[in-house]
Amino acid sequence: MLQLNDIRWTTETGEKILNGIDLTVPDGKLTVITGPNGGGKTSLAKVIAGLYKPCGGQIIIDGNDVTDWSITERSKNGLAYAFQQPVRFKGLTVKDLLSISAERELSGAEVCHMLSEVGLCGRDYIDREADASLSGGESKRIEIATVLARKDAKLLVFDEPEAGIDLWSFTSLIEAFENIKKDSSRSLLIISHQERIMNIADYIAVVADGKVKTMGTRDEVFPSLMDKTSATRCSLRNS
Amino acid sequence: MNSITEQLLGVVSDWDGSYKGAFNIREDGGCAGRQSSENIKIEPKNDNPGIVIRISSAAQQETVYIPACVTKAGVNDLVYNDFIVEDGADVIIVAGCGVHSEGEEEARHNGIHRFFIGKNAKVVYKEKHIGTGNGKGSKRIDPVTDVEMDENSYMEMDTVQIGGVTSSNRLTSAKLGKGAKLVIKERLMTDGDETAKSDFKVEMNGDDSSIDLISRSVARGNSYQEFVSTINGNCRCTGHSECDAIISENGRVNAVPGLYAANIDASLIHEAAIGKIAGEQITKLCTLGLTEEEAERKIIDGFLK
Ligand SMILES: Nc1ncnc2c1ncn2[C@@H]1O[C@H](COP(=O)(O)OP(=O)(O)OP(=O)(O)O)[C@@H](O)[C@H]1O
Numbered sequence: 018m019l020q021l022n023d024i025r026w027t028t029e030t031g032e033k034i035l036n037g038i039d040l041t042v043p044d045g046k047l048t049v050i051t052g053p054n055g056g057g058k059t060s061l062a063k064v065i066a067g068l069y070k071p072c073g074g075q076i077i078i079d080g081n082d083v084t085d086w087s088i089t090e091r092s093k094n095g096l097a098y099a100f101q102q103p104v105r106f107k108g109l110t111v112k113d114l115l116s117i118s119a120e121r122e123l124s125g126a127e128v129c130h131m132l133s134e135v136g137l138c139g140r141d142y143i144d145r146e147a148d149a150s151l152s153g154g155e156s157k158r159i160e161i162a163t164v165l166a167r168k169d170a171k172l173l174v175f176d177e178p179e180a181g182i183d184l185w186s187f188t189s190l191i192e193a194f195e196n197i198k199k200d201s202s203r204s205l206l207i208i209s210h211q212e213r214i215m216n217i218a219d220y221i222a223v224v225a226d227g228k229v230k231t232m233g234t235r236d237e238v239f240p241s242l243m244d245k246t247s248a249t250r251c252s253l254r255n256s
Numbered sequence: 257m258n259s260i261t262e263q264l265l266g267v268v269s270d271w272d273g274s275y276k277g278a279f280n281i282r283e284d285g286g287c288a289g290r291q292s293s294e295n296i297k298i299e300p301k302n303d304n305p306g307i308v309i310r311i312s313s314a315a316q317q318e319t320v321y322i323p324a325c326v327t328k329a330g331v332n333d334l335v336y337n338d339f340i341v342e343d344g345a346d347v348i349i350v351a352g353c354g355v356h357s358e359g360e361e362e363a364r365h366n367g368i369h370r371f372f373i374g375k376n377a378k379v380v381y382k383e384k385h386i387g388t389g390n391g392k393g394s395k396r397i398d399p400v401t402d403v404e405m406d407e408n409s410y411m412e413m414d415t416v417q418i419g420g421v422t423s424s425n426r427l428t429s430a431k432l433g434k435g436a437k438l439v440i441k442e443r444l445m446t447d448g449d450e451t452a453k454s455d456f457k458v459e460m461n462g463d464d465s466s467i468d469l470i471s472r473s474v475a476r477g478n479s480y481q482e483f484v485s486t487i488n489g490n491c492r493c494t495g496h497s498e499c500d501a502i503i504s505e506n507g508r509v510n511a512v513p514g515l516y517a518a519n520i521d522a523s524l525i526h527e528a529a530i531g532k533i534a535g536e537q538i539t540k541l542c543t544l545g546l547t548e549e550e551a552e553r554k555i556i557d558g559f560l561k
Pocket residue numbers: 028029034052053054055056057058059060061101
C-alpha cells in the first residue's frame with residue numbers, strides 16, 4: 018500500500034507544482050490518476066519513485082516512510098515505475114534492459130514472452146538497441162515491459178501507458194494490468210487519460226493544479242468525468 | 257612463448273592454447289610461432305621486419321591470426337605487415353596487440369599494416385588493444401593502417417582499445433575503388449593520464465564506393481582523446497562518419513571531423529556528440545534497482561560493446 022501525506026514539490030525556480038497531495042493506493046487494486054495536462058501527475062509519479070525530492074510531506078510504502086530513500090532503495094523494496102517519456106540508450110539492447118529489470122540474464126525465449134505481453138513480436142527486438150531508432154510506440158512498449166518484468170514489484174506505477182500505443186497492443190496491455198490486479202499483494206497506480214483504463218479501475222483520483230480535486234471509486238468519479246469533460250476542466254482550474 | 261604472451265593472446269585474439277589454420281605470433285620483436293595454411297601463406301619480409309600474408313581466392317570464410325605482444329619494458333617493436341588479398345577471397349583477420357610492462361622504460365608496439373584488397377574480396381579485420389602490468393614506463397601502441405580497395409571489395413575494420421594503454425596514435429588511410437565498401441567501427445576507452453589519437457583519411461575514388469565510420473569512446477580520469485577524420489568524396493559515393501563520446505571526471509575529447517566533396521554526386525554526412533552520460537539514463541537504471549555506480553558501468557559497457 019502506498020500512502021501520500023501532504024506532498025509538496027517546487028521546481029528549482031520556485032514554481033509550486035504539487036500543493037499538498039493526499040492519496041492512498043490500496044493493495045490488490047488499480048488506482049487511476051487522471052486530470053488536465055500540466056496538472057502535476059508526472060511530477061507526482063517522479064516524487065513517488067524518488068526522482069524528485071518533495072519539499073514537504075511524507076511517502077509511506079507498506080508502512081515504511083521512504084521519503085528520504087534513494088531511487089535504488091525504493092526500487093529494491095518493490096517499487097516499479099514506467100516513465101511517460103521512455104529513456105533511450107545507445108548500446109543497451111532490449112534484452113539487456115529486460116535482464117537488468119529481471120535481475121538475471123534472460124534467455125531469448127523469455128524476452129520474447131515478455132515482449133508479447135506488450136504486443137511486440139520479440140524476435141525482431143531482442144538484440145535491437147533501445148536507442149532512438151525505435152519508433153515512439155516501440156520504445157513506449159519496451160519501457161512498459163521493463164516494469165512488467167519486475168516480478169518482485171509490489172507497487173507498479175505507469176505514466177500514461179496508452180500513449181502512442183496501437184489498439185491491438187493496448188488490448189494485451191489491459192490484460193496484463195488485469196492479471197496484476199488479481200494478485201492481492203500488488204498495487205497498481207496508473208496515470209491515464211484513457212477511458213478503457215479508467216473502465217478497469219477500482220479508484221480514480223483527479224489531480225489538477227497540484228492537488229487531488231476528486232477521489233473516489235470508479236463508479237463515483239467516472240460518470241462525472243465523461244459527462245462534462247470540458248466543463249470539469251474549467252471548474253477544476255478555478256476551484 | 258612466455259606466459260605473459262599467452263595471457264595477452266587470450267584477451268586480444270581468442271587464444272585458447274592453439275589456433276586453427278594460419279597464424280603468426282609476434283613476441284617482443286621476434287617470431288613465437290608461424291603456420292601457413294593451404295590458402296593463406298605467411299612469409300617473412302626481405303627488406304623490413306615483418307611478414308607478407310597472401311590470401312588466395314580459394315580462401316572462403318577462413319581465419320588468420322596475427323597477434324603481436326610486447327611483454328617487458330625497454331622493447332620498441334616496429335613491424336611491417338603486408339596483406340595481399342586476392343580477388344574474391346573471403347577472410348577474417350584477427351590481429352590484436354597486448355603490451356605488458358613492469359619496468360621503468362617504455363614498452364611499445366608499432367605495427368604498420370598495408371592491405372591490398374582485390375576485386376570482390378571480403379575482409380573482416382578485428383583488432384583489440386590492451387596494456388597490462390604495473391610498470392611506470394609508458395605502454396604505447398601506434399598502429400598505421402593503409403588500405404587499397406579494388407572494385408566491389410568489402411572491408412570491415414573492428415578496432416577496440418580496452419584499457420591500460422598509456423598512449424596510442426592510430427593512423428588509418430584508405431583508398432576506395434569502384435563499388436568498394438569500407439566499414440570502420442572503433443571503440444576506445446581511456447582512463448588516468450592516457451591519451452589516444454585516431455586519425456582517419458578516406459578517399460573515395462570509384463563510383464558507388466562508400467565508407468561508414470563509427471567511433472564510440474569513453475574518456476575518464478584525466479585522459480585525453482582526439483578523433484580526426486577526413487572523408488573525401490571524389491566521385492559518386494556515400495560517406496558517413498559518427499563520433500560519439502562519453503566523458504566523465506576530467507576526461508577531454510577533441511573531435512575534428514572533416515568532409516570534402518569534390519563531386520556533385522558525393523553525399524557525405526557527419527554526426528558527432530560529446531557529453532557526459534545522460535542523467536535520465538542513470539535514473540532509469542536506478543529505478544530498475546541498480547546503484548548509480550552500477551548504472552554508469554552498465555551504460556559504458558553497453559556503449560563500448
Ligand atoms: N523538472 C521540472 N522543472 C520545471 N518545471 C517542471 C518540471 N517538471 C514538471 N514541471 C512543470 O510542472 C507542471 C506539471 O507537469 P507534469 O509533467 O507533472 O504534468 P502532467 O500532469 O503529467 O501533464 P501531462 O498530462 O501533460 O503529462 C508543468 O507545468 C511542467 O512544466
